[in-house]
Amino acid sequence: MDTSLITDVTIFVLSLLVGFEVISKVPQTLHTPLMSAANSIHGVVIVGAFLIASTAHDAVGYVLAFIAAVFAGMNVVGGYTVTDRMLQMFQHRPAPAPKDASTDGSHS
Amino acid sequence: MAPLTASVLGNLVSPSYAFDDAITLILLLAATCFVLGLHLMNAPPTADTGNRLSALGMTVAVASTIALIAHDGTITTTGWLMLAVGGVLGSGIGLYLARSVEMTAMPQLVSLFNAVGGGAAALVAIADFVRLAGITHEPTIAARISVTSVLDVVIGAVTLSGSIVAAGKLQGMISSNPVVIPGGRYLNVVLGLGVCAGTGYILSGANSDLTLIGIAIASLVMGVIMVMPIGGADMPVVISLLNAFTGTAVAMAGFVINSLGLIIAGALVGASGSILTKLMADAMNRSILNIVAGGFGTGDTASVIGAGATGQVRSVGADDVAIQLAYAQKVIIVPGYGLAAAHAQHSVKELADLLEKRGVEVSYAIHPVAGRMPGHMNVLLAEAEVPYQELKTMEEINPEFPRADVALVIGANDVTNPAARRPGNAVSGMPILDVDKAKSIIVIKRSMGHGYAGIDNELYADPKTGMFFADAQVGLRAITAAVKTLVGVD
Numbered sequence: 001m002d003t004s005l006i007t008d009v010t011i012f013v014l015s016l017l018v019g020f021e022v023i024s025k026v027p028q029t030l031h032t033p034l035m036s037a038a039n040s041i042h043g044v045v046i047v048g049a050f051l052i053a054s055t056a057h058d059a060v061g062y063v064l065a066f067i068a069a070v071f072a073g074m075n076v077v078g079g080y081t082v083t084d085r086m087l088q089m090f091q092h093r094p095a096p097a098p099k100d101a102s103t104d105g106s107h108s
Numbered sequence: 109m110a111p112l113t114a115s116v117l118g119n120l121v122s123p124s125y126a127f128d129d130a131i132t133l134i135l136l137l138a139a140t141c142f143v144l145g146l147h148l149m150n151a152p153p154t155a156d157t158g159n160r161l162s163a164l165g166m167t168v169a170v171a172s173t174i175a176l177i178a179h180d181g182t183i184t185t186t187g188w189l190m191l192a193v194g195g196v197l198g199s200g201i202g203l204y205l206a207r208s209v210e211m212t213a214m215p216q217l218v219s220l221f222n223a224v225g226g227g228a229a230a231l232v233a234i235a236d237f238v239r240l241a242g243i244t245h246e247p248t249i250a251a252r253i254s255v256t257s258v259l260d261v262v263i264g265a266v267t268l269s270g271s272i273v274a275a276g277k278l279q280g281m282i283s284s285n286p287v288v289i290p291g292g293r294y295l296n297v298v299l300g301l302g303v304c305a306g307t308g309y310i311l312s313g314a315n316s317d318l319t320l321i322g323i324a325i326a327s328l329v330m331g332v333i334m335v336m337p338i339g340g341a342d343m344p345v346v347i348s349l350l351n352a353f354t355g356t357a358v359a360m361a362g363f364v365i366n367s368l369g370l371i372i373a374g375a376l377v378g379a380s381g382s383i384l385t386k387l388m389a390d391a392m393n394r395s396i397l398n399i400v401a402g403g404f405g406t407g408d409t410a411s412v413i414g415a416g417a418t419g420q421v422r423s424v425g426a427d428d429v430a431i432q433l434a435y436a437q438k439v440i441i442v443p444g445y446g447l448a449a450a451h452a453q454h455s456v457k458e459l460a461d462l463l464e465k466r467g468v469e470v471s472y473a474i475h476p477v478a479g480r481m482p483g484h485m486n487v488l489l490a491e492a493e494v495p496y497q498e499l500k501t502m503e504e505i506n507p508e509f510p511r512a513d514v515a516l517v518i519g520a521n522d523v524t525n526p527a528a529r530r531p532g533n534a535v536s537g538m539p540i541l542d543v544d545k546a547k548s549i550i551v552i553k554r555s556m557g558h559g560y561a562g563i564d565n566e567l568y569a570d571p572k573t574g575m576f577f578a579d580a581q582v583g584l585r586a587i588t589a590a591v592k593t594l595v596g597v598d
Binding site for chain 1: 135138139142143145146147149150151152153155156158159160162163166169170173174177180182183184186187188190191193194195196197198199201202203205206207209211214217218221222224225227228229231232234235236238239242252347348351354355358359361362363365366367368369370371372373374375376377378379380381382383384387474476479481482483484486487490491493496499501
């Protein structure tokens with residue numbers, strides 16, 4: 001049997017296990033950003049788009065590579081951007097300090 | 109250099125092992141970033157660092173791939189051009205969507221990214237297969253390539269069309285009701301058999317790229333037939349499931365082109381999607397098979413409507429609600445999708461702030477399927493700057509309901525129905541929020557309309573329950589105004 005297939009399957013299964021272990025610890029609060037982050041990670045398929053472009057030498061190959069590049073580019077850039085946008089909402093904002101400052105003078 | 113025989117990466121046939129090994133190690137570094145990034149998402153304060161680490165890994169992966177193909181030198185100028193134009197165009201669209209999307213529309217966007225991810229993975233396999241089939245002196249394509257190619261194409265194409273249908277349903281462009289396609293199930297069986305036959309033909313040694321394209325088209329149709337009959341309430345499960353599919357498709361693409369980065373990343377996403385699918389299905393007490401086979405209301409349980417639930421309901425006004433809330437010690441807010449649909453997140457936060465200023469303890473009870481995707485309600489409330497510490501899961505909040513003076517239910521329905529504790533109805537066995545155990549219950553709702561399950565909510569007929577018939581946004585503003593008048597908070 002093909003040794004590289006065995007290696008690939010081994011890595012696949014181990015990665016699945018790592019994934020289950022790591023992701024089961026993510027709290028429910030963050031499940032939407034988690035899914036969005038996972039979405040961005042599968043954007044790594046852009047690497048595949050690059051590789052098929054590197055071997056394309058005819059119109060069919062070029063068209064396929066082009067569409068794959070559009071899809072994957074959208075996936076990667078959009079995914080990371082929107083995940084970051086969501087996660088910023090979960091960051092602690094500084095307490096509304098300006099309010100205190102404005103009342104300083106008026107109460108004296 | 110010989111034409112790349114087995115894989116595009118062609119690690120083993122490339123003249124320079126050292127360079128390729130270095131690239132493989134760099135991809136391992138990227139994969140490490142992905143895992144650590146996901147690990148950092150186990151708590152809200154570190155989650156954004158995690159995502160940025162993951163993005164860094166992605167940048168490294170892309171940069172090293174560019175270095176690899178430039179070093180290989182097989183890419184043509186047109187190839188570069190396709191990548192550059194396609195990549196920039198795709199990134200631009202992605203960036204625009206990510207920046208402009210409203211948080212309520214997040215499930216559609218995630219679905220769309222699932223679709224393009226799955227589609228790109230399928231295209232990778234198709235392109236590689238077409239190329240291999242075109243190499244005439246290659247007698248047969250190795251089984252490990254053709255089997256994974258078919259799997260990649262099937263899963264990727266089902267995800268592509270299925271996710272687009274799901275996004276269309278979420279966006280309201282396609283009816284969110286279960287749309288039963290006449291004979292759809294039979295057609296799916298026929299298509300499935302066709303895919304199997306095509307796979308057999310390819311495995312028999314026919315380098316037929318047309319067969320693979322036929323399989324892709326059949327899979328696209330299967331994706332549509334699969335998602336069309338699924339109703340809006342099941343969307344959290346469907347999105348999670350399609351997310352797992354995309355991950356698997358990407359991993360299969362990794363097998364096809366022998367790229368460890370794709371295999372690892374795909375497996376991580378597959379794991380994430382599977383966990384979320386399981387959590388969502390459990391939260392609705394439904395099996396995944398049951399959901400894919402047909403949505404709520406299409407089953408035969410709809411006729412067994414709970415008895416006596418249509419009894420008298422007590423209607424209350426904004427002033428009554430304001431008095432109850434203002435003099436409560438502990439208030440639990442139960443938000444449902446109706447809250448988000450009315451864009452009332454900010455109004456609820458304003459009311460909560462007002463109550464907290466008076467020393468009322470406010471927390472939010474979030475059912476796992478509140479919203480249209482896993483954790484959706486949390487994001488909607490986080491957008492309105494509700495501190496995430498106040499967002500409680502079902503397990504955390506249920507023991508607290510008996511201590512709550514008021515449970516304020518806004519736009520949530522089936523997940524609060526006590527009928528779920530009894531067998532024999534459409535929501536039986538579904539884990540619910542124990543809202544009925546609170547000392548007093550206020551429900552803000554536009555009408556006595558049913559939830560997705562299509563049955564009466566017995567909570568509404570509870571003597572402790574006051575129904576405030578209003579749009580969530582309008583109702584909350586009225587209550588807030590009434591509280592202000594009542595207690596004279598400026």
